[in-house]
Amino acid sequence: MVMWSKESRYTMLVKAYSADLFRFAMWLCRDRETAEDLVQETFTRAWRSLGDLRDEKAAKAWLFTTLRREHARLYERKRLEMADVPTENLAAPASDSYDTRTEAQVLRRALAELHEDYREPLLLQVLGGYSCAEIGEQLGLSPNAVMTRLFRARKKLLAVLGEDELTKVEEAHS
Template structure:
């Protein structure tokens, strides 16, 4: 299990083991790069965000509670760093590759939609709805995990996901009559 392996690595990192940090990086780099890219739509920016995220993880690893899951803690740092980066750059861009979200939206709208339409619509969503949708549909996080990342109530996350999906459906051609 990845959490067990992660916990072992973190114990080693806390003792100063540099190789363990490299292994932790190897475990999470691809997923974090995809998430940062989905938020920024820029490979170079995503790489910078991931690098800053891992620097913050390294600097703050001693404050991490080994009894709690690592993934939500890590993604909270990643999302915060992404948001900080976007605010610094003062632009919003996004790309999504999630077939699950496309499938859901295609079932709900009159006309078939494609990835470019979803990307354009996501750009128009506010940050809280867009990020929740990315974490759910691109990264496969549960509502509970997203709530932990944002330090929110699960019902708040469910509401953001619902509202985000509804806004996307309206932007992408309306809802089918049922």
């Protein structure tokens, strides 16, 4: 079995998760500088707790949970006026790789306007790749409550894209 040094394990965690954590942070706070601060703070805490993070899956969950808590702490401290930040700020400046299609822009705006009770589980599912049960553990909700929030989140977003035909099918059944 390969025994990694603390520095090597830390480097691997940074390389594996910093980009996804940055995206998660961006959708939580909608400010690039604040998002980077949140990621930096999360990894500073990770360094201190690295001895306890032996399992990689547990490390990933720990990083996402820590970032959420850091964001909540920051929000409490500064009461950021996040709702006023234009959605366009979510785009990387002058990035050719960023998707600027109209549909993506519409979807991005709709995501930004989604209530955080709906947006947060959706971010954890799409960016973090977590199951409903795992999201429930992170947010302190039952798996059923998570499913309800995810269902409603998608329904709202589909409606914005004019694809509510999908949800109408569901309504026809109910």
